[in-house]
Amino acid sequence: MYLIFSFTPLIKTFFYSITDWSGYGDYNFVGFDNFVKVFNDKIFWKSLLNNVKFFFFGGIFVFGLALVCAAMITQSKLKESKYYRIILYMPNIISGVIIAVLWKFIFSPNFGLLNNFMTLLGLEPQNWLGQKDTAFTCLMIVWVWSGFGYYMLLLIAGIEGIPTTYLEAAEIDGANGIQRFIHIVMPMVMNMIRTCMVFFTMNAFTGIYVLVKFMTDGGPANTTQVIISYIYRTAFTNSRFGLSAAQGVVVCILVGALIMFMLKVTKPKDELEY
Amino acid sequence: MKKLIAILLAVLMVCTLFVGCAKEETVAPETETPAAESEAMAKYGFDKLDLVCFNGGDAGMWDELVALFLEYYPGVEITTDFSDDVANRIRARMMTETPPDFVASSGPEWSLGEAVDAGQLMDLSDLFENGVNADGVPIKDIIPEAALDPCYRNDILHSLPGGTTYLGWWYNVNMFKDLGIEAPTTWDELYAAAEVLNENGIIPFMYQYPSYGYWGLSMELMALVGGKELFNDTYVTLKEGAWTSEGALKAIQAQEALIKDGVMSPLSVGADFAASQVDFVNGRIGILPNGTWFENEMKEVLPEGFDMAFIPVPALEEGGPRSVVVTGGGFGQIPNHALNPEAAKAFYGVMLTDRGQAILAKYGKMPVSQTLDTSILADVMTPANLSALESAQQDDVIILNTSEGYYPDMTNKVKECNDNLCLGDMTAEEYCQAMEETAEAVRNDPETTILQAR
Numbered sequence: 185m186y187l188i189f190s191f192t193p194l195i196k197t198f199f200y201s202i203t204d205w206s207g208y209g210d211y212n213f214v215g216f217d218n219f220v221k222v223f224n225d226k227i228f229w230k231s232l233l234n235n236v237k238f239f240f241f242g243g244i245f246v247f248g249l250a251l252v253c254a255a256m257i258t259q260s261k262l263k264e265s266k267y268y269r270i271i272l273y274m275p276n277i278i279s280g281v282i283i284a285v286l287w288k289f290i291f292s293p294n295f296g297l298l299n300n301f302m303t304l305l306g307l308e309p310q311n312w313l314g315q316k317d318t319a320f321t322c323l324m325i326v327w328v329w330s331g332f333g334y335y336m337l338l339l340i341a342g343i344e345g346i347p348t349t350y351l352e353a354a355e356i357d358g359a360n361g362i363q364r365f366i367h368i369v370m371p372m373v374m375n376m377i378r379t380c381m382v383f384f385t386m387n388a389f390t391g392i393y394v395l396v397k398f399m400t401d402g403g404p405a406n407t408t409q410v411i412i413s414y415i416y417r418t419a420f421t422n423s424r425f426g427l428s429a430a431q432g433v434v435v436c437i438l439v440g441a442l443i444m445f446m447l448k449v450t451k452p453k454d455e456l457e458y
Numbered sequence: 459m460k461k462l463i464a465i466l467l468a469v470l471m472v473c474t475l476f477v478g479c480a481k482e483e484t485v486a487p488e489t490e491t492p493a494a495e496s497e498a499m500a501k502y503g504f505d506k507l508d509l510v511c512f513n514g515g516d517a518g519m520w521d522e523l524v525a526l527f528l529e530y531y532p533g534v535e536i537t538t539d540f541s542d543d544v545a546n547r548i549r550a551r552m553m554t555e556t557p558p559d560f561v562a563s564s565g566p567e568w569s570l571g572e573a574v575d576a577g578q579l580m581d582l583s584d585l586f587e588n589g590v591n592a593d594g595v596p597i598k599d600i601i602p603e604a605a606l607d608p609c610y611r612n613d614i615l616h617s618l619p620g621g622t623t624y625l626g627w628w629y630n631v632n633m634f635k636d637l638g639i640e641a642p643t644t645w646d647e648l649y650a651a652a653e654v655l656n657e658n659g660i661i662p663f664m665y666q667y668p669s670y671g672y673w674g675l676s677m678e679l680m681a682l683v684g685g686k687e688l689f690n691d692t693y694v695t696l697k698e699g700a701w702t703s704e705g706a707l708k709a710i711q712a713q714e715a716l717i718k719d720g721v722m723s724p725l726s727v728g729a730d731f732a733a734s735q736v737d738f739v740n741g742r743i744g745i746l747p748n749g750t751w752f753e754n755e756m757k758e759v760l761p762e763g764f765d766m767a768f769i770p771v772p773a774l775e776e777g778g779p780r781s782v783v784v785t786g787g788g789f790g791q792i793p794n795h796a797l798n799p800e801a802a803k804a805f806y807g808v809m810l811t812d813r814g815q816a817i818l819a820k821y822g823k824m825p826v827s828q829t830l831d832t833s834i835l836a837d838v839m840t841p842a843n844l845s846a847l848e849s850a851q852q853d854d855v856i857i858l859n860t861s862e863g864y865y866p867d868m869t870n871k872v873k874e875c876n877d878n879l880c881l882g883d884m885t886a887e888e889y890c891q892a893m894e895e896t897a898e899a900v901r902n903d904p905e906t907t908i909l910q911a912r
Contacts, residue, residue: 185472204905206572207569209576289730293729294737314724316883404728405874405875405881421566
C-alpha cells in the first residue's frame, strides 16, 4: 500500500520535475531548468516565507495554547475537564473546507458577524480578508483555532502517561504547580512534544492550504499565498506539471531538512527512564 | 487469523478506491438489447456518446440538449458527467488516452490552449466546411465565419461556436428607476450614477474577486482606449512596449480613478464571489460585471420582482466605443482520441439546429446561428438576456473575443496588479511596468506559444 500510494508518486514527482510536462501530452527532458526557474521565482519564495511565518508564529500560539489547555485539563481537579477536551478538540473534526467557508462568512465585509459586532461597538467595519495587513492575521487565527486541539490531545496523552508518584513526591517536597510542570511534566513529555513538532511542521507547510484556498485564494496580491496553493496553481491553472513537480521536490527537501534539524536540536542528551 | 483479516481488509480498501472513481451517469436507450445497439450503429454509424461538460450558471442546459439529441438519435447510449469541476477529470482522461467524446469546460483549471498545443483536440475545420446539422443544413451556412475567431488557436479550429456568452455590466433596473438614474453609456454618466448611489449607501460598482476584475473591467478598458488593436497588443500578441504605451497607461489610469473617486469599491479585493452576487440581487450593489449566465445562476435567490439589465462597459468619452467580452468563444471540443468522434460531431449538429439554439438561448447563450428565426428568441430568452443580446449588437460596441485568459502568467499578474491598484499599493505607471515585465517573460518563455491576433 505504501509502495503504491506514497513511494511511487514520490518517485514519479522526481521524474516529472526534470521534464516540461503540461499535463496533456508528451514531455521533454529539460534537465534542471525547472529548478533554476524555481530558484528565480519571487512568488515561490514569498509563498514559502508565508509558510515559515505560519510555522514560527503559529507554532508559538498553537503550542502555547495546547500546552496551557493540556496542563489545565490534566492538573486541575475540575469534574468537567473531559467535556472541555471535547469542546476544544471539536474544530479538528470539522472539515477544513467547512471551517474556511464558515470563517469567510464571519469575516465578510458586508454581512459578516465580526463587522456587525464592530458596528454595534461603533467601530469602523473592515475588509478583513481583502486587506494585506489583516488577511494573514485572520488566516492565522482560524488556523490556530482549528488546529491546537489536536496537539492538546497528544500532550494530554503524554502528561497522563507520567507516573503520579513523581508529581506527588515533588508536591511533598514543596514544589508548586508551575514548578512541577516545568521541572517534571515538561521533560517527561518532551518526546511527545517532538512528535507534535514533526506533525506541526508538516501541517504548517501543507495543511494550511485548505484554509488559504477557500478563504483568500492567496490574495490580496499573493500576500497570503502559501507554497501548496502556489504549487497547485502552477500545476492545474498554469498547466506546468513539470515545474510544479520541481517546486514540490524543493519543498520536500527543505521541509525534510527542517524536520531533521528540529529533531536533532530537541533530542534530549539523556534518555529519561522511569 | 488476524493476519488473514488484515490482508482482506487491505484488499477491500484498495477495491473501494476503484469503486469510488466513477462519477458518471448513463442515459440508457429505451431498449437495451444487443439488437437495439447494433441498430443505432447501423443507422447512424455510432451507438455511444460520452459527454463531460461544465455545468455552472447554465445548469440544466446539457440535460435538455441530451434529451434533444436522443430525439434525433434514439437508441444511442449516452454517458454524461456534468458538474462544475470537470476540468481536472477531462485532463486525467486525456492523459490516459481515454478521453470523452465531447468536452466542454470552463474555469481557471481548464487549459484549452495547452490541450490544443499538446495535440489533444481535433481540428474541426472539416466539420465546419463539410458537416451538416441534425436537420441537414450545412454548418458553414449556419455559423458566420467571423464567429469562428475565438475558436482558433493559431491555425487549429479547436471548437465550433454553438452559443456565445457575453460578459458586460449588469445593473439593478428597479433601483436605478427609483433613484432616477439612467443606465450609463459613458464614463461621465457612470460617475453621475455613482454619486447618487453613494448618497444612498449603495456600492456603485464592484467586481467578483478575482477574475471579474480583468474580465469585466481591465480588458475592456484597453479596447475603450485603443480599440481591439490595443487589446490584442496587450493581452493576445503581447507586443513589446504595448503595456508601457500611452494607451495602456490611460486605460489603467481610468481604472485607478474609479477607485480613488469612489465609483469602484475596494471591497472588490477579497470579496466572496457568491456573496457579491447575492449582494447585487439584494440591492447593496448597483452595477456588477457578469455574463449572460448570471440570471440562471442566481435564479434560486432572486427576490420577487427583481429586474436586471445588461450594458456594455461605458465609453470613456462621448461618442467613443463601448465594449463587451465574449467568453469561451468556442463551445465544446472533440478530443483526438475520442472513441466516438462521429457521435460528438452529431451532438454539435444537434446544438446547431433551431431547437438546439433555442435551448442554448434559454440558458443565456446567445445563438450563433445566422439561419435562426430570431423571433423565437423572445419566447425562450429572458428579458435580461434579450437586453444583453441587443446591447452587444450595437454598432459602437467592440466585442473582445477571449477565453479564460490567454496566458496564465499574464492572468495571474493582472489579478495581482488589480489587487494592488485597488488597495492603493500600486500606481498606474507601476501597474503597466509590472505587466510589461511579465509580458516580456512570457514572450521569452520557450514553453509558451504566443498567439496571433484574429
